[in-house]
Amino acid sequence: MIQVAVMGYGTVGSGVVEVINTNAAGIEREQKDDMKVKYVLDLREFPGDPVQSILVHDFDVIVNDSEVDVIAETMGGLHPAYEYTKRALEAGKSVCTSNKELVAAYGAELLELAKNNDVNYFYEASVGGGIPIIRPLNYALTAEIIEEITGILNGTTNYILTRMKNEGLEFDEVLKAAQELGYAEKNPEADVEGYDACRKIAILCSLAFCHQVDYKDIYTEGITKITATDIKYANACGRSIKLLASGKRDGEDVYAMVAPFMIDAQNPLYMVNDVYNGILVKSNMLGDTMYYGRGAGKLPTASAVVADMIDAARHKGATEKFLWDKKKLEVADMSHCRNRFFVRMEGTREEVLAKGAAYFGKVEPLASVAAGEAAFITGEMEEAEFEEAAKKAGGVINRIRVK
Numbered sequence: 001m002i003q004v005a006v007m008g009y010g011t012v013g014s015g016v017v018e019v020i021n022t023n024a025a026g027i028e029r030e031q032k033d034d035m036k037v038k039y040v041l042d043l044r045e046f047p048g049d050p051v052q053s054i055l056v057h058d059f060d061v062i063v064n065d066s067e068v069d070v071i072a073e074t075m076g077g078l079h080p081a082y083e084y085t086k087r088a089l090e091a092g093k094s095v096c097t098s099n100k101e102l103v104a105a106y107g108a109e110l111l112e113l114a115k116n117n118d119v120n121y122f123y124e125a126s127v128g129g130g131i132p133i134i135r136p137l138n139y140a141l142t143a144e145i146i147e148e149i150t151g152i153l154n155g156t157t158n159y160i161l162t163r164m165k166n167e168g169l170e171f172d173e174v175l176k177a178a179q180e181l182g183y184a185e186k187n188p189e190a191d192v193e194g195y196d197a198c199r200k201i202a203i204l205c206s207l208a209f210c211h212q213v214d215y216k217d218i219y220t221e222g223i224t225k226i227t228a229t230d231i232k233y234a235n236a237c238g239r240s241i242k243l244l245a246s247g248k249r250d251g252e253d254v255y256a257m258v259a260p261f262m263i264d265a266q267n268p269l270y271m272v273n274d275v276y277n278g279i280l281v282k283s284n285m286l287g288d289t290m291y292y293g294r295g296a297g298k299l300p301t302a303s304a305v306v307a308d309m310i311d312a313a314r315h316k317g318a319t320e321k322f323l324w325d326k327k328k329l330e331v332a333d334m335s336h337c338r339n340r341f342f343v344r345m346e347g348t349r350e351e352v353l354a355k356g357a358a359y360f361g362k363v364e365p366l367a368s369v370a371a372g373e374a375a376f377i378t379g380e381m382e383e384a385e386f387e388e389a390a391k392k393a394g395g396v397i398n399r400i401r402v403k
């Protein structure tokens with residue numbers, strides 16, 4: 001029997017217990033052994049819930065129990081998740097996590113600690129919920145050089161942008177509705193400002209480019225400034241606005257950013273709507289591969305945690321190698337990153353297009369969708385070059401990068 005513990009009985013932690021109990025027969029067949037949740041750690045009580053009988057409030061009970069081999073860390077946040085994970089790994093227990101904050105901040109260190117203690121630190125659920133993306137990057141794509149990894153990594157913002165597009169609503173209206181439906185948190189900052197996607201792309205870049213990418217180095221812009229009029233322009237030119245998290249090589253440089261982009265229907269991420277996530281990987285031999293599915297939610301995320309727990313049990317005593325070391329990868333200065341830009345400007349159509357040509361070079365005019373303004377898409381230019389031109393031209397209402 002494989003005895004496991006679950007730290008944190010919130011949405012994902014309770015999902016982990018449910019997945020193990022529901023799919024027990026399958027897990028036993030897979031393992032030739034059954035998996036039993038011996039402890040659930042949480043500060044709260046759960047009267048009437050079957051886990052009440054295995055509930056502990058003291059982490060020491062778990063870390064000192066030699067029968068526990070594998071621990072699910074579904075607490076979220078940095079502390080005490082970091083301290084508990086370290087102590088568990090040092091005590092010879094594998095840890096499987098959904099905690100992207102912890103993996104983004106301490107992933108390389110915890111992977112090394114796991115290696116030094118002949119156990120595993122698995123984190124498939126930290127990016128893309130139930131979508132397999134960590135294992136494909138770490139195993140299936142190891143013969144490839146990853147050129148770019150771009151994803152819709154946040155379900156909440158994708159849901160908001162999808163409803164804005166389909167219903168012509170403003171950001172605030174959809175956010176409020178999403179909060180009422182429980183799709184967005186009461187404090188939505190981490191999602192709508194792009195911080196959640198930033199941590200997830202830091203994890204993917206660290207793995208894809210093999211060195212530690214510090215999430216604090218990643219340029220991050222959320223979706224709060226996107227308006228119904230921006231969406232109208234996007235619809236009129238057959239594009240969609242998506243919050244993309246991206247890491248890409250450009251010669252010796254690696255650029256990483258999170259920002260809203262306009263993408264057209266040829267882009268495979270165009271059809272990733274509602275709460276779904278999608279991750280597009282461009283690699284040098286295979287070309288494009290796409291990973292799609294439920295990037296959040298109790299059971300999809302818990303499923304990935306439990307798959308990691310099964311893998312940890314399967315590899316007891318042997319550490320799986322991850323292509324992610326502690327050496328810091330210096331993310332290139334964003335001001336040199338090249339993009340096209342959608343620009344909305346005050347003025348008549350003639351005035352705006354004349355300014356566009358004068359300050360931004362050859363531009364693609366867009367159909368007008370609002371009075372007193374017009375819009376165009378620039379050619380590819382460096383971020384700094386664009387900012388300079390926009391400042392000189394004046395009258396810019398909004399700008400969104402175009403892929």
Ligand code: HSE
Pocket residue numbers: 129153154155156157191196295296297
């Ligand atoms: N708030 C996150 C999202 C949850 O909306 O995608 C999963 O990390």
